[in-house]
Amino acid sequence: MMAITLDGYVARKDHSLDWLIKQNTADEDHGFAEFLDNIDVIVMGSGSYRTVLGFDAWPYEKPVVVLSNSLTSEDVPPELSDKVEVVKLSPQELMAEMESRGWQRIYVDGGAIVQSFLKLGLIEDFKLAIVPILLGDGIRLFGDLSSDVDLELTHTKAFSSGLVELRYKVT
Numbered sequence: 001m002m003a004i005t006l007d008g009y010v011a012r013k014d015h016s017l018d019w020l021i022k023q024n025t026a027d028e029d030h031g032f033a034e035f036l037d038n039i040d041v042i043v044m045g046s047g048s049y050r051t052v053l054g055f056d057a058w059p060y061e062k063p064v065v066v067l068s069n070s071l072t073s074e075d076v077p078p079e080l081s082d083k084v085e086v087v088k089l090s091p092q093e094l095m096a097e098m099e100s101r102g103w104q105r106i107y108v109d110g111g112a113i114v115q116s117f118l119k120l121g122l123i124e125d126f127k128l129a130i131v132p133i134l135l136g137d138g139i140r141l142f143g144d145l146s147s148d149v150d151l152e153l154t155h156t157k158a159f160s161s162g163l164v165e166l167r168y169k170v171t
Contacts, residue, residue, distance in 0.1 A: 001035045001127040001165075002109065002141060009138035010111045015051040019133050028161050030129060036062060040103035043094065046071050047139075048110035049084075058083065063103075067094060067113060091117050111139040118142070118149060118170075125169045126151070132162035 003020050004010050011017055042060055044052070046068040052059065058080060066076075066086045076084045089097065098106055108117050117123050128141075155167035 001032055001107075001129055002114065003129045003131055004141050005131055005133050005135050005138070007134045007136065008140050008142065009135045010141045011047075011051065011139045012135065013138055015047045015139065017051060019135060020131060028159055030159060030161075030163055031157075031165065032129075035127060036060070036107075039105040039107045041065055041098060041101075041105075042107045042109055043067055043098075043113065044109040045113040047112065053077075062107075065094070065098075067091070091120050091122055095122055111141050111143070114141055115143045119145065123170055125154075125167065128166045128168070130164045130166065132164075 002010060005019065012019070039062060042062055042064045044064065044066055046066060049064075049066045049068070049071070060083065064084045066084060067089065068086055069088055071086045073081075073086050076086060087094065087097070095106070098104075108114050108123065114123070150171045151168040152171050153166065154169050155165070157165040159165070
């Protein structure tokens with residue numbers, strides 16, 4: 001599940017998620033915990049990893065694989081060494097590695113990573129949480145594409161907070 005602004009951004013240019021934290025309503029469950037229960041592993045890039053590393057507490061119990069050409073295992077704090085792995089693989093190599101480990105439901109998180117996986121046809125479905133805010137600038141979830149990506153809407157849900165959940169299957 002990717003949280004995006006109504007104008008399509010996943011983060012500010014500096015990778016900040018202050019807009020998302022500000023919009024979060026503790027009294028309303030938007031289904032993120034249930035979503036995480038149904039995945040095997042989280043894959044993110046170095047920008048997303050650095051952002052999450054700056055949170056007060058590490059938010060994930062699931063294994064996290066950081067796909068990066070700039071980070072190494074030394075960039076993982078000792079307390080996360082059993083939860084986070086840094087790899088320098090292509091998206092295709094990473095997917096083969098995930099499959100060899102028996103991981104089938106992979107949550108790809110972060111604008112650049114989602115874009116690279118999408119361009120290679122490695123995304124089967126999307127679960128988007130549209131947050132009712134406009135940033136006007138930032139890191140887009142979807143960048144330039146060489147061809148259209150057809151989607152089939154499979155689910156919608158609106159929350160009283162104004163957040164709207166959309167699920168799409170890539171056709």
